[in-house]
Amino acid sequence: MTTITFTVSVLCLLPQSALARWACVRACPAACTCTQEKSCSVLCDRSGLAELPKEFPCEASAISLEKNRLKFLSERAFGTLPSLKSLSLDHNNISFITPGAFKGLSNLLELKMAHNDYISYLHTRAFTGLKKLLRLDLSDCNLFSIPDRIFIEQTALKELLCFQNNFRRIPGAIRGMENLTHIYLERNKIEAVAYNSLLGLGSLRYLNLQENRINVIHDNAFQDLLRLENFYLNDNLLSDLPRLAFRGLARLKMLNLGGNQLTNVSKTWFGDLVELEVLYLDRNQLLNIEEGAFENLTSLITLHLNSNNLSTLPFSVFQPIYFLGHLYLFRNPWECDCSLDWLKQWMESYKLVRDIPCAAPPSLAGLDLSQVVFPAVNGTCVEPAELNLTTASSETTATTENRFNSLISKLLQQELREEMGNGTESLRNDTLLDSEEAQLAAGVGGRWTQSVQSLLCFTLTWLLFGPLHLSDAGFWLYCT
Template identity: 85%
Template structure:
């Protein structure tokens, strides 16, 4: 009796924090480990549990039960744990959660239940009692829907993670949740975004709808998302968007529309996105970008247009965002005519764009735009398709030196043909004797000075070269 009294007296003299740590370790469940450095954490992960422990330390602030074999959560499954903030149940075999299973966890702020493939149904009262819940993770379960009123008590909820389930529509339960800031719904089977799917989400900053089956977005579907900053709509089945799809999203900084089936880009889509910094339009089927599309994107830094069907990008379309830091244009069938001369100059001046292979015209097909030479005649660009050495002499080749050498080449070829016409029978078989080759070469070399003089006179008379050009070429 004296020993017990002495122990209690000593314990009473200990600081409250020390007592809490001692109680945490002392009440630790079997097959679990408990640490109490700053707060009481109960670690029961990877313990092979098929049932919950009968008791947990009442001081517990975090309980980790992931990667066990739990199948069933009864009512008040965890008892009363007023200090519990984080509960982790990821990677179990949970198939049924009794309504009120989390009663007694009045201060829980984060509940993780991801990767429970047998959870296909949730009762309206599943989360009863969790009035302070801020983050809920239901990712990679087997949910087809959730009741509309399931979050009626979770008014403080900020982050909802429901990616990789089987939702065919955006859960109606999230409507009006004015404190939600992050919603993860990627890799579901959502087919449409209705006009009322996202109503009342005035605090939302992050919305991920990528890798769904969305093919329709209704008018004004995003009208309440006035604080949205990051929006993922990539890898869906969108072939068109409402004219004012993103109206009012003036705080948006990143918009991903890549991996859809868009053919045209309307100038009305992005008119309100004055703070947009990154825009993905890659991996679509774009043929045309309407003039004025980017005119209000004064904050744009990165633009992805790669992997589309674009053949041209007129300066009038691109001009307002000429100060871009990153522009991705590869994997498009570019027609490298004079409409892209500005782009080549921009590439050379700023060194921020590369890999723009030309698909046409045939004279430059396979070349990168950076290697295409654009000629000018009286200040007007001449398309590479017109720069053909077999065309009449009135057409210009890219440079003065090339023009000069081209005419010399043609005159030499004519002389050679005349000599070859007087040669022996071997010429008819397409071959030359070495002696004949030497004679022809010598004949051509002997007339070079006359040809150069002839060329100079012709070009000078037409005003295409100056005397200094002639002297430099000779």
């Protein structure tokens, strides 16, 4: 009796923290490590466990059983642990969860069951008793569906992670869960978003549907997502969207539509997105952006239009978001004509856009837009192709004119020398005429009068018909 009294007396003299530490360690399972910092944590990771330990410290606030060989969870598998807040069962071989397996964990806030490849089915009552659960992770399992009423007790649930499963539709179980703020459904096999798939999710702020097979979105599918801020729809099979697809999403800050099959951006899609800061439209097949498509995006900071089929970007389309911070336009077949003159000026002024290679016209193919010069004539931009054509024509005219004047001068000199009796000997001492000049001289003859007549003919022809090729047979016949 004396010994027992002494032990109790010693325990009563211990500080409360020391008493809790002693109790946590005392009941620690043999294969686990228990630590007491702010609360009791039980670490059983990589312990080779094929079955659950028979008991855990009743003071435990966190239990980790990751990377073991657990296969089965029986009813009340963990007993009664009123202090438990977090339970992790990631990376096991669990294939079946008995209804009521988590009874006794009335204060559990987080349950992690990701990376259990053999979980392909969940009973409607699998999570019975978890009325305070805030975060549930079922990612990278083998689920094809979950019962519609499985979360009937989890009204407080805020985060649901179900990415990388085999869902072909958005689980109906999430409808009406008004406290959900984050839903992760990426990398599934979802094919459509129905009008009622997301009903009642008025608190949702984050929705990830990327890397699915979505090819249809029904009208008003997002009508209840009034607080949504981040929305991932990228890397699906969307070729079109409903006319008012994002109506009411006034708090949306990031929208990712990249990696789809969109060919057109409608002016009706983004009308309500007044707080949108980042928009991804990259890696689509965009050919056209309708005027007015961006007119209400007054908060936009970053726009991704790279890797599409855009050849032009009229200023009238872009004007409302002229002062955004980042614009990505690379990997498009840009036609560097006057319609992109504004963009070149904007590039030079703000130094925020680079890498816009020209695909057309052919004379500019391969050049970056920053290297293209858009000259103005009478205040009007001249297309680079037209400018090149005009320059070439002017050069041709000038060359022909110079050759004509040179030829006339030489012919006159030759005629004067012949009249003065110099004849063949004088001609031999002069600079020889080129082949075209010699041909013309032979056709005109050696008489002064005949040369004058020919010169008059040349002059009149020049004035009437413009510069002609000196080797044109009709020209010679006409003037000789």
